[in-house]
Amino acid sequence: AQTVTQSQPEMSVQEAETVTLSCTYDTSENNYYLFWYKQPPSRQMILVIRQEAYKQQNATENRFSVNFQKAAKSFSLKISDSQLGDTAMYFCAFMNYNAGNMLTFGGGTRLMVKP
Amino acid sequence: EADIYQTPRYLVIGTGKKITLECSQTMGHDKMYWYQQDPGMELHLIHYSYGVNSTEKGDLSSESTVSRIRTEHFPLTLESARPSHTSQYLCASSPSELYGYTFGSGTRLTVV
Numbered sequence: 001a002q003t004v005t006q007s008q009p010e011m012s013v014q015e016a017e018t019v020t021l022s023c024t025y026d027t028s029e030n031n032y033y034l035f036w037y038k039q040p041p042s043r044q045m046i047l048v049i050r051q052e053a054y055k056q057q058n059a060t061e062n063r064f065s066v067n068f069q070k071a072a073k074s075f076s077l078k079i080s081d082s083q084l085g086d087t088a089m090y091f092c093a094f095m096n097y098n099a100g101n102m103l104t105f106g107g108g109t110r111l112m113v114k115p
Numbered sequence: 116e117a118d119i120y121q122t123p124r125y126l127v128i129g130t131g132k133k134i135t136l137e138c139s140q141t142m143g144h145d146k147m148y149w150y151q152q153d154p155g156m157e158l159h160l161i162h163y164s165y166g167v168n169s170t171e172k173g174d175l176s177s178e179s180t181v182s183r184i185r186t187e188h189f190p191l192t193l194e195s196a197r198p199s200h201t202s203q204y205l206c207a208s209s210p211s212e213l214y215g216y217t218f219g220s221g222t223r224l225t226v227v
Binding site for chain 1: 146148155156157158160163165205209211212213214215216217218219220221
């Protein structure tokens with residue numbers, strides 16, 4: 001079974017600065033997908049960014065980018081120019097390719113952006 | 116804005132009551148999921164469905180039941196609510212692995 005570990009339960013960052021959230025996973029599979037989700041306080045969980053394991057290039061979505069290290073089984077999220085609206089729980093998630101579309105989530109990191 | 120809807124958003128009920136949490140999506144996704152999110156925010160899969168008339172239990176044992184009579188509708192029912200059922204319940208749907216899940220806004224249930 002796959003496991004996803006987020007070792008930082010809480011983090012804080014000053015507005016406009018950069019922060020990196022860590023995620024490691026354990027799998028024996030070679031083909032899979034990785035995701036970062038954001039859950040703002042009392043609001044809907046939304047997809048931030050995704051990475052396909054067979055792609056070596058790191059995914060980027062505006063201020064959000066990942067550092068995907070397949071050999072190390074690491075998938076960190078970098079948020080540049082942090083904004084107050086980035087305050088949220090962030091969940092890293094793993095999905096095996098062709099394994100029933102099941103997402104395995106990490107325990108989450110609570111990020112606070114301070115003005 | 117995601118096309119997956121959960122009602123009610125908040126619910127406070129007494130012990131022993133029967134409740135149904137509604138989840139509907141207009142995206143035509145075959146795969147749907149129910150997660151329970153505990154106060155520590157960890158997510159636990161309690162039920163999933165791969166299509167009409169398909170339902171399976173998830174990793175976390177739950178006293179709830181689900182049904183999938185229509186593609187767009189995936190309700191969750193608790194026959195007799197208990198305080199231990201107090202939690203947030205998230206519904207999600209997915210078209211395929213590549214796109215991950217789309218989540219609803221959640222139902223925050225409190226059983227008193």
